[in-house]
Amino acid sequence: MTHTSINGGRLLRRLETFNEIGALPGGGNCRLALSDEDRQGRDLLVTWMKELGLAVSVDAIGNIFGLRAGAESLDPVMVGSHIDTVGTGGRYDGLYGVLAGLEALESLNDAGATTRRPVALAAFTNEEGSRFAPFALGSLVHVGALSLDDAYAIKGIDGASVGDELRRIGYAGAARPGAIKAHAYFELHIEQGPILEDEGLSIGAVEGVQGLSWSELTIEGQSGHAGATPMRLRHDAAYVAAEIAVCVRRIAREFGGYQVGTVGRLELQPGLVNVIAGRATMTVDLRNIDEPLLQDAEARLATFVAELAAREGVSVKTRSLARFAPVIFPETMVSMVQEVAQARGLSSRRLPSGAGHDAQMMARVCPSGMIFVPSVGGLSHNVREYTVPKDLEAGANVLLGLIERLAR
Amino acid sequence: MTHTSINGGRLLRRLETFNEIGALPGGGNCRLALSDEDRQGRDLLVTWMKELGLAVSVDAIGNIFGLRAGAESLDPVMVGSHIDTVGTGGRYDGLYGVLAGLEALESLNDAGATTRRPVALAAFTNEEGSRFAPFALGSLVHVGALSLDDAYAIKGIDGASVGDELRRIGYAGAARPGAIKAHAYFELHIEQGPILEDEGLSIGAVEGVQGLSWSELTIEGQSGHAGATPMRLRHDAAYVAAEIAVCVRRIAREFGGYQVGTVGRLELQPGLVNVIAGRATMTVDLRNIDEPLLQDAEARLATFVAELAAREGVSVKTRSLARFAPVIFPETMVSMVQEVAQARGLSSRRLPSGAGHDAQMMARVCPSGMIFVPSVGGLSHNVREYTVPKDLEAGANVLLGLIERLAR
Numbered sequence: 001m002t003h004t005s006i007n008g009g010r011l012l013r014r015l016e017t018f019n020e021i022g023a024l025p026g027g028g029n030c031r032l033a034l035s036d037e038d039r040q041g042r043d044l045l046v047t048w049m050k051e052l053g054l055a056v057s058v059d060a061i062g063n064i065f066g067l068r069a070g071a072e073s074l075d076p077v078m079v080g081s082h083i084d085t086v087g088t089g090g091r092y093d094g095l096y097g098v099l100a101g102l103e104a105l106e107s108l109n110d111a112g113a114t115t116r117r118p119v120a121l122a123a124f125t126n127e128e129g130s131r132f133a134p135f136a137l138g139s140l141v142h143v144g145a146l147s148l149d150d151a152y153a154i155k156g157i158d159g160a161s162v163g164d165e166l167r168r169i170g171y172a173g174a175a176r177p178g179a180i181k182a183h184a185y186f187e188l189h190i191e192q193g194p195i196l197e198d199e200g201l202s203i204g205a206v207e208g209v210q211g212l213s214w215s216e217l218t219i220e221g222q223s224g225h226a227g228a229t230p231m232r233l234r235h236d237a238a239y240v241a242a243e244i245a246v247c248v249r250r251i252a253r254e255f256g257g258y259q260v261g262t263v264g265r266l267e268l269q270p271g272l273v274n275v276i277a278g279r280a281t282m283t284v285d286l287r288n289i290d291e292p293l294l295q296d297a298e299a300r301l302a303t304f305v306a307e308l309a310a311r312e313g314v315s316v317k318t319r320s321l322a323r324f325a326p327v328i329f330p331e332t333m334v335s336m337v338q339e340v341a342q343a344r345g346l347s348s349r350r351l352p353s354g355a356g357h358d359a360q361m362m363a364r365v366c367p368s369g370m371i372f373v374p375s376v377g378g379l380s381h382n383v384r385e386y387t388v389p390k391d392l393e394a395g396a397n398v399l400l401g402l403i404e405r406l407a408r
Numbered sequence: 409m410t411h412t413s414i415n416g417g418r419l420l421r422r423l424e425t426f427n428e429i430g431a432l433p434g435g436g437n438c439r440l441a442l443s444d445e446d447r448q449g450r451d452l453l454v455t456w457m458k459e460l461g462l463a464v465s466v467d468a469i470g471n472i473f474g475l476r477a478g479a480e481s482l483d484p485v486m487v488g489s490h491i492d493t494v495g496t497g498g499r500y501d502g503l504y505g506v507l508a509g510l511e512a513l514e515s516l517n518d519a520g521a522t523t524r525r526p527v528a529l530a531a532f533t534n535e536e537g538s539r540f541a542p543f544a545l546g547s548l549v550h551v552g553a554l555s556l557d558d559a560y561a562i563k564g565i566d567g568a569s570v571g572d573e574l575r576r577i578g579y580a581g582a583a584r585p586g587a588i589k590a591h592a593y594f595e596l597h598i599e600q601g602p603i604l605e606d607e608g609l610s611i612g613a614v615e616g617v618q619g620l621s622w623s624e625l626t627i628e629g630q631s632g633h634a635g636a637t638p639m640r641l642r643h644d645a646a647y648v649a650a651e652i653a654v655c656v657r658r659i660a661r662e663f664g665g666y667q668v669g670t671v672g673r674l675e676l677q678p679g680l681v682n683v684i685a686g687r688a689t690m691t692v693d694l695r696n697i698d699e700p701l702l703q704d705a706e707a708r709l710a711t712f713v714a715e716l717a718a719r720e721g722v723s724v725k726t727r728s729l730a731r732f733a734p735v736i737f738p739e740t741m742v743s744m745v746q747e748v749a750q751a752r753g754l755s756s757r758r759l760p761s762g763a764g765h766d767a768q769m770m771a772r773v774c775p776s777g778m779i780f781v782p783s784v785g786g787l788s789h790n791v792r793e794y795t796v797p798k799d800l801e802a803g804a805n806v807l808l809g810l811i812e813r814l815a816r
Contacts, residue, residue: 087678088631088686130680193636210635214681223496225788226670226693227618228601228762231660233786238671239657245650252639262634263646264681270495271673272538273622273691273729275789278496283681285634321681354636378641380633381683 003344004111006400008393011103015392018044018083018099019091028383029091033084033126033137034062034156034165041083042171045098045123052106054121057180058173060148061141062125062166065180068105070118070407077115077406078182078366079104079399080122081189082138082358086130090385092392096373097188098123100396104403115407120180124358125171131156133214134322139361141177148177178365184333184406185362188371188399190387192355194378202394203348204372205337209360210258210287210352211294211326217244217305221314223270223278235313238268238277247304248284251297258289258352259297289326289352327360333369340401346394355380371398411752412519414808416801419511423800426452426491426507427499436791437499441492441534441545442470442564442573449491450579453506453531460514462529465588466581468556469549470533470574473588476513478526478815485523485814486590486774487512487807488530489597490546490766494538498793500800504781505596506531508804512811523815528588532766533579539564541622542730547769549585556585586773592741592814593770596779596807598795600763602786610802611756612780613745617768618666618695618760619702619734625652625713629722631678631686643721646676646685655712656692659705666697666760667705697734697760735768741777748809754802763788779806 021044022029022037031037045064049056054066067076081097101121108115124142129135132154140146152163166172191197196204221237245263252261262285268277284301288294302318309316334350341348353370362368373395376386429452430437430445439445453472457464462474475484489505509529516523532550537543540562548554560571574580599605604612629645653671660669670693676685692709696702710726717724742758749756761768761778770776781803784794 086683087680088683129682133681135682191636192633193638194641212635216681222787223790224786225600225763225790226672227620227668227695227764228599228783228788229668229786230601230762231657231668233602236657236670238674239653242650242653242657242671242674245647246654249639249644249647249650260635260637260639262644262682262684263650264634264676264683264685265679266646266650266674266676267679268672268674271675272495272789273541273624273672273693274537274543274670275494275496275672276670277672278790285681287635354638355633356635375636378632378637379630380636381680382631382633382686 004107004113004400004404006103006107006396008389011100011392011396012389014099015091018095024383026383029085029089030087031083031085032087032131033128034169038084039169045083048102052109057175058171059175059177060173061138061151061177062171062173063138063142064123066121068119070115072116074117075181075183076118076120077403078120078122078185079403081187082124082127084126084128086128086381088383090380090382092190092385092387093192093380094127096190096392100188100399103396104400107400117183117407119403119407120182127358129322132162135356136358136361139358143361143365144178145361145364182366185359185366185368186371186399186402187357187359188395189357190380191372191375192380193375195351196372196374197376197378199349201349202346202391203341203398205334205348205350206329206353206370206372207334207350208289208326208328208352209357210289210354211291212322212324212356213286213294213298214321215284216319216321217282217284218317219280219314221278224276226274226276229276234276236276237280237314240308240312240314241266241280241282243308244282244305247301251300255293255297259293260354261286287354291325324356324360327363329363329369330367333367336402336405337369337371337398340398340405344397344401346398371395412515412521412808414511414515414801414804416797419508419800419804420797422507423499423503426503432496432791434791437493437497438495439491439493440495440539441536442577446492447577453491456510460517465583466579467583467585467587468581469546469559469585470579470581471546471550472531474529476527478523480524482525483589483591484526484528485811486528486530486593487811489595490532490535492534492536494536494789496791498788498790500598500793500795501600501788502535504598504800508596508807511804512808515808525591525815527811527815528590535766537730540570543764544766544769547766551769551773552586553769553772590774593767593774593776594779594807594810595765595767596803597765598788599780599783600788601783603759604780604782605784605786607757609757610754610799611749611806613742613756613758614737614761614778614780615742615758616697616734616736616760617765618697618762619699620730620732620764621694621702621706622729623692624727624729625690625692626725627688627722629686632684634682634684637684642684644684645688645722648716648720648722649674649688649690651716652690652713655709659708663701663705667701668762669694695762699733732764732768735771737771737777738775741775744810745777745779745806748806748813752805752809754806779803
């Protein structure tokens, strides 16, 4: 049996051209959501979609869809991901899934293939959540889990609002969010972890997405002179923040398994060598594939924080930035990935996703699934993020195979 | 016996007028060294000095001196402090000592008094060290412990250099640093700690200044995805920084006595909720009145950092920002403070200074001492820093008494 195959060279060239946008001096990319770099990327994507004859629509939260018509007027098969990055991001996180989808559609064009169902290529707004919380903002609005008004009002780390920034870059589109109803959704993505590389496998069939709990803690202590304030009279916000960060690590170690915990942001005020910090702001990121364990981790941390705050005479305010329960993809979607991989002679295994993705939001409204390809060194959210060309090509071929199977 | 007394109302009015410069919206002051606010303060001080008939000179590091002539051509008695503040500073730290000196000289003028020795009022550059390290930069250059070239080359937290900023604000003066040789030096200052208030005393006779060790640690780990990177494969700079901050507290608690330890600055890169920090920069401030104990504390911390870095697979570079051994003031200078206080009916006790001061640098070149007045709540380096008017007046009267005694 022969298959339609994607054009690997063309996919790599598109990735290279696109990644000139927001390129960082030392490698990697910065295309924070709704920034000028994000706008440039959106413009290029729309241009490329139109070159392939796709019908482009932009909805009110800035999600971009390119529709390839099918033989029948049915709900489309949807594939896609996102083009925004974290502040010091890599070349593939998000972008690969979008451009591999584009490549799959161009390959169908090249083959003169007509599918029964239409196929929609999606690029969702603000998947990373680095500038605006929660992450996966665009897909959350798409599935109706977050209202447009609430989304517009969200303020970013720089104080700008989602609504203002969407209008500023010209991507507050006319389409109603959720207007396009997907028959099914597949998202191709780099693994962002070390498992496939360790085991020498090409394809990951993603069973589900870890539950995620993001919170921001604001610690109010009392600033004072670092030399003349005896230790017993201190209410040191920096010390309290440090103890909390150490506790996050301790919880992750003690729980083991898929539990992870990270303090990625920590800011002190006034932030001077000889002044006891009067205020600290920090984030905590906890994830587990098991919801009761994730709740345990949250409770353990909350208890520790409350006891520590009482002991040190500081106040701690905790604000939830995002909370998602683990998502389990339908068994048929997971096994379909392995079947298509096998049909193309590619090795695979099942594994969970440690990272959040638009696919977990799409799972609320249609059968959804994900395909992973290996990340060298497990690196992601890192300028040295890398996946070898052979694996990029393999993943795109599996995506094409899944489109053909679902849309036929 | 009657004494010449200072004019308390005039002193308070001068403090109020001066503190309009760099006033923060919620109270307190920001006059970082060599900033525009510092320049405005310098301009006002020079104006006031000239109004009293003092001979004003500015040296090449920006130290300002106002000289009141004596009956004989002898080395002057010097009093003074500094007018710069930390980023969120109070109204009295530094400024009080300078304006109380000015008030003492005006009171001598009012009384038509002639002293045998001249009296010099000094305002030293960058005492706080918040913008440029090391602290007490102006007095260090004055006593010859730091060359002018080395001082000019120092870069601040905003990247600007001392030399450029001195020239920019017009205070790279013509006088040679150290040209004025003091017969003796007294510095009046708020305590910045809670001891005098706790014991209901008016005056502190400062026995010496705690030794100080400031270092900056740069931790290089590896950034990565906060969800997909297993705990065992992390090289998390934020976690390492947090463990170090907790260790600083542990050392201070275990040593007890006058040992203090503070992490006042801690910055993470990239500083995002869902990215493991690849780099952390932090400062450590350790102080003790006992030099061998201070060295023990430094060694304990260095050992902990080395073991932690090896265990977590990160590199840690440690750079000394400042290091001063404890300073013990001459017994005659300490007892003179208590004698003058007693003669004016003021209660006093001896105590060490937990903070660094220009007086500890001046102690290298002439008999030096300090007078403390109580800080309400022990607060300093804090916008709520406060000393009651009665105590401000008492301290200025002791300063005047010491000038009369040393200059007669």
